[in-house]
Amino acid sequence: MAPPVIELVGVAKDYGSGASRRSALAGIDITIAEGEFVSIMGPSGCGKTTVLNLVAGFDAPTRGEVKVLGRNLADMREAERSRHRARHVGFVVQSFDLLPRLTVEENVTLRLGSIGVSGRVAIDRSRRLLREVGIDETLWRRHPGELSGGQQQRVAVARALVAEPTIVLADEPTGNLDSTTSAVVLDLLRALNVQRGTSVVMVTHDHFAAGYGHRTLEMVDGRIVLEIGLPRHAVRSSAPLPFLRT
């Protein structure tokens, strides 16, 4: 059996000190296998985003271990963690976080710069991904401010995937989108998981979105209180999935 891609062992995370000390995570264990799509749900402040931050290496746990692809993140220095993240992790967030002064194409090629890919190779890869997520050539030279929310999120997904990461972390990826557009984005993530075997960890408030995962973890007050293995949903989008095109 392949080793897990993500392992949290006895992970606790506290913020503040003394009287203002607050516990965001109260000692949790999570294991995510290769190719698994896991949703994390819970009310605001339950610690779900903290889990993503720890897995991405943005932050360090107060107690416990966080291992990504078999490596304990605490054993790496800052620069090494950055390079590890560049090579293996893609990130999609609710507010898209595209750089407004760069064009759509440049936003995607920028991601490749972190792994040392630039020039013609970077441009070609970026354009391929943009086509795959359904961003038309006419939009490549536009700036993010000229795109709709759905289009921006698709660009953000392309940016997250262009470096072919092993893991994609998605923090409320459909939070700013309408239901139709949300479904398109979720279908993209699903297709990514199915076709490439990319592990996806998605934080969401939306039960429908959570259903896209193989498993759902429910968190309350920094603890995992429920783990549900939901049946896979049927494909919802009316157009063929781009990754399924031949």
Add this chain to the structure above:
Amino acid sequence: MNRLSLAWVHVRSELGQLVAAVGVIALGVGLTGGILLANEALLRGARASAAALAGRAQLQVHTASGGLLDEGVLERVRAVRGVGAAAPLLLGTVNAGRGDTERLGVVGVDLLDDATIRVYRSSRGTASLDDPLLVLSQPDSVLVPAAFARDRGIALGDVLRVDAPSGRRALTVRGLLEDGDVSDAFGGAFLVLDLFAAQQLLAAGTGVSQIDVAVAPGADEAQVARELRAAVPPFVAVESLRASEGALEKTVAGLSVMLTAIAAIGLALGILITSNRLSTLYQQRSSEIGILRGMGYTPGRVMADLLVEVATFSSLGVLLGLPLAELLARVMVRPVAEMVALSSSQVIARPVVVARALPLAVAAGAGLAVGLVAGLWPAYRATRIQVAQLGAARRGRDPRRDPPWLRHARWIVPAVAVAALLTSGGSSARATVAMVLVFVAGALLVRPMVHVVGLPLGRIFGPIAVAGLRDQSRAPSRPVGAARLLMVGIALVVWIATTGASFERFVVETNMSTRRGDLIVDGAVDMPATGENEPRLAEEVLAELAAIPGVVHVGAETYATSRDPEVGVVAVDAIRLRIPEFAGWRLAPGALPDALERVARGGAVLADGNFAERNHVRVGDDVRLTSPTGTVVLPLAGITSPTFVSPAGDVVVARDVYRDAWRDRTVNRAFVLLAPGVAVETVQQAIVETLGARYRMRVTDMASHARWIADSVRRGFAFSDAMALVTLVVVLIGTSDALAANTSERVREIGTLRAMGYTPRAVATMVLVQALAIGIAGTLLAATVGLAMSVPFVTSILPAVVGWQLALYPSWRVVAVAAVLGILASVVGGLLPARHAARLQIAANLRYE
């Protein structure tokens, strides 16, 4: 909560971001206040010196032309009804034996009679004015102020070695003058000699500088002055002592203009930095401001509240700057006093800085004004924010672009500036307009230049650099503001340096055209003073020079200034007008055919173009010169190149004529022509060995003399070095501030870059590349603008002001050094923001709204 309390709440919470603005305001207040306090101290010292020397006298008799007065006038003065006492005074300077630049005042007085005018306090138990006969009987006697003696460890009976026009002399200290009264003259750095001894020391013959008159008790001062004017020869002036203070005050005022220019530049750059900072702050508070507007606050009310905040933190800068003003004044006052002493040949009194309310209030006002002026435009822009625009901004649309008129102006103004430059020749008005247009064009082109410079840098440093560079060339942009700051400061430095270099070249070339020979002998040594303020030599030295083996001809020059009207007088030995090897006098077309010979014979004069234009004289017209012995009237034989004695213009006259009319037997420099085949170094050595022990003289070849002239001119523009330093410090602060602001505006983007896997070092590199782009863009434009501004200034404006036609001669060395230092200052300014950006917390920044 009232307005002031609310303003204080905002300022306190944003103090970290306002540090740079508060700092530059404090610096501006310090510089302005320091200069005002230093000026006051110098003027106070100058007045104290004049008052100490004047003693009980109310009137002063002296030559209108500024030369020496014959001693015989004294009897006429004393015979006037209402004159209580009259005492002659001979003033001069000598160089002390220690160091090359220490000058001491010499005061020659009639020791038997001077106490009727001046107050001397002699120390107890010394041979002093209590027994003047003892001093008179020994002609090498000198009295010195006690404070002067204490400073230099001089005791009664010690020998002082000085260099005077009559040569190297040894004087014996035979009296000490206690502090106060006359001892305050010249800052206490002077020697009192008997009048006759002083006349011998200064090679003044029987001349005196002035006769000080005390009006008899009960006599009317104005009436006595009238009767004195009637009694003395027509070319002798009688004036109230209050009027004579004006000359030194003018010199001090001239220097203070230069210092004030430096302070003004500091204040102007402070406005730019503060404005930049406030633009950033108000953009960060755009939500808050938009909500206030949404609630119904009028733009005027919002702007007023923002300006109250500006006044609040500006007041902090003022509070910090006021003590800095006193400190800077104490630092500045001594070097400026030395410059006054060198340029006016007067040793100014020890300036004492006193922190007075008025100068400090002016400085405080300047600081507040900087803040308010800097805050006007950002506050106005902030009030234009609408709530609806905030939503658009959150969706990633940036509505704040340059308005169309600005985008068009960015190309129209430079085109007009180029056209203005090409047509600016011959008119100082058109040249001024061209300079202003070039300056404005440079400021407008900063943003496009930052963008253009960013293109190759992006290719070199990769996609993350592109992200940073693309961001900083947007509108509005703090980094573009920093580049503009750099452009303005370095352009001014380049402009002044190019003007100085052009001026230097012109002065050297023109001087050396009229100064020919194999060797030049003068008493200047390393003194930077020029013109009539150069130390002199007695004319007896000429015969001694002529006797040196290998010397064929010796020709001398003396420089003087004739007042009323003011004109420079260049007195030249006839031989230097007759032998081409001695002088290449360039005469303008229209000169009399035998002009030089006429002048040599004492039958005519030459004048430079400046004199001719100011006094509306042409070749053939009579030129009238006021001398101590009367008016000298001679026809103008030709217009020659400038001789740089007086800014009002110079007249060249035969030295025989000058000697008789001005009764001055000293010379400023002697030109030596050697026999063919004689080695210059051999004769140079012989002169030094033969005459060096008795005269403090400098013997140089022509090349060394040319270098000395160049150095003298360069010293006049030395203030541009101070200006460059101020500029670079401000640039460093401004760049650091701009990039820090830019980083804080982009924390979310930086978090995204880190999330993508860019290392902290990559993020720091991005910020440093931005700083590099600022530096390169700013300095490239600065060099272009500075040089372009120099063209009309040097070729059209300066000639209209000084009457000399200069050619443009850029100082490429200064341009290169300024460019390198500007880029370096910018990159150094980016270090802290780069470090800060690299250390930003990823998780927190991704949540930043």
